[in-house]
Amino acid sequence: MAVMTYREALNLALREEMRRDPRVFVMGEEVGLYEGAYKVTQGLLKEFGPRRVVDTPIAESGFTGIGIGAAMLGLRPVVEMMTFNFALLALDQIVNSAAKMYYMSGGQFNVPIVIRGPGGPAAQLAAQHSQSMETYFYHVPGLKVVRPTTPMDAKGLLKSAIRDPNPVIFIEAETLYPVKGEVPEDPDFVIPLGRAVVRREGTDVTVIAYMGMMYRAIEVADELAKEGISVELVDPRTLRPMDVETIIGSVRKTHRVVVVEAGAGFAGMGSEISAFVTEHAFDDLDAPVERVTGANAPMPYARNLEKLKTPTKDKIAAAIRRVCNANGS
């Protein structure tokens, strides 16, 4: 184990996979000479050269489509979106081509592409630059969608995503790039896609969260422990396909569920999780599933408003107390 930042863990994953497989190449805006807008591709141009670390014109649809074409001919493109908010320009390529080529070609052409970059709320990046973009992608059959919370997950999941034969949407976070954590240095270390992780065992309530919301939930869990509420923290890690089994297993144990998500709540991850918890474990529930979500509004630019827009620790704690009937106790 080494301690490194989330950013360094991603960089190591790219480096190891590029060393392991000559078909892997990186493409996107500013990924080469500039080493990435967020420096995730640092040092890659120097080690692998311009054929495998390709600076592109500013054309998200174009370079995503090119990645899809290259993947169909057997390469393993890793396409960087400078921010996932810009991936909207490539939505047709992702949804109509990457996700459907395998289906529509009767299995002749799979598209082993990884589209990665940061998304979600950050620090005063405003409405067009702070969206939790996973909601746009996990609806689509044929795509896998990953949101890695820790440096270890960032490395292990990115390596799995690059080796995966399907198109994978891999959304990081600006706010997590400097976060440090333990990361295995073993180049064979991977974390399989589609497996959730129980980050902390608890007995009273299951809190499901990922990315920045998981870190917030950990702090809340620490505080509530002092009140005698034992919180189990579950991180889905892969949003599609989702590890329903681990989540339901936790619900059967705690009988209470709070889902925390940074994005606007309407038809969000919390909606989906509360639906399948109801379908699979209705009679295990001792309280309705609670969702703590971002406000259903665009992200404000002002710092104070931005803080209000995303789930605060107070809101998360209040929801947990509500499902535990612990208000005022």
Place this chain on the structure above:
Amino acid sequence: MPRTILEPRSHVEYLSILDSDGNLDAALEPRLSPAELKSLYRAMLLGRRFDERMVRLQRQGRIGTFAPIKGQEASQLGSVFTLRATDWMVPSFRETAAMIWRGWPLEKILLFFAGYVEGGQPAPDQHDLPITIPVGTQLPHAVGLAYAAQYKGDDAVVMVYFGDGATSEGDFHEALNFAGVWHVPVVFVCQNNQWAISVPLKKQTHSKTIAQKALAYGLPGIQVDGNDVLAVYAAAREAVERARAGEGPTLIESVTYRLGVHTTADDPTKYRTQEEVTAWEQKDPLTRFRAYLEKKDLLEDGLERRVDDEIAEAVRRFEATAPPDPLTVFDHVYAEMPPHLRAQRDELARWLREGGAPAPEPPAAPLGATPMRGQRLTRR
């Protein structure tokens, strides 16, 4: 300071070798062998007869909606003829004749338009992408294939088809820009058939030609008489040779006309005149090539009957195909079947086994026993 000219005046050539009156520019006539000429004509005739048969099949409800090619046979075959089997062909949705040339069996094309997934499945060694419906999105794929070919060090060339309407899409411009910057071996073939459903070319672009759009991206662009198979062939051969020699991409604008409907769901009498259609019928690519071959004494007796027999046999095989297996709906979503899809597949299988009962049992929970409502087994 005076204004200066930064670039010499760019130009776009127009190429025509055999015009609609049968006049031949012998100096430009490509050197094609009698066997090549005969196979080209046969392919054009097969494309035409098959297309006409498909329209009838659609009208009879035997296949679904499709986009006929009538009038565009020379545009497709003159270009695709220049490819090797190891090169890549990327179609839009109106390239039936080019697909047949590339080895797609006729019944497979019928299967495609009847909804069978096998119809969109190229043979394992076939270097063709499947039909794609969103307009213009296949152009970046073509650039990606070309980049990958170069990356792997093979000398394959990629030919991608699209219509005049697609040149308004961002993906057209992005693909040409990338192809120019990266200097990859792509031949862009725009089949300018004058109409994007009901929108005529003059409402699609203010450019005098589509070919000139190449110049902005630093590539050569050429306009050809798309109903003159010899001109299309000559321009495409030059472009393919340039691409293979590492001299980069080319845009070919093949000026042709869609003699039929946009798709079988369209009625062109609502937006264009019969006079216009009749004028283009005088420029029919088959008529002119047939007259050219007749002078060379290369027309084969009984060719139409043989082509029709081949089509009839394909229709027979197509109609003898069993309907798709319902359980295949879950195939090829992912390379491996995730648990939620397997559960849905099992549910459908059980429902089918039980005779398709209208109110199927709810699926057995894939997650172990869930207590029935009111039978709470776990209580804290």
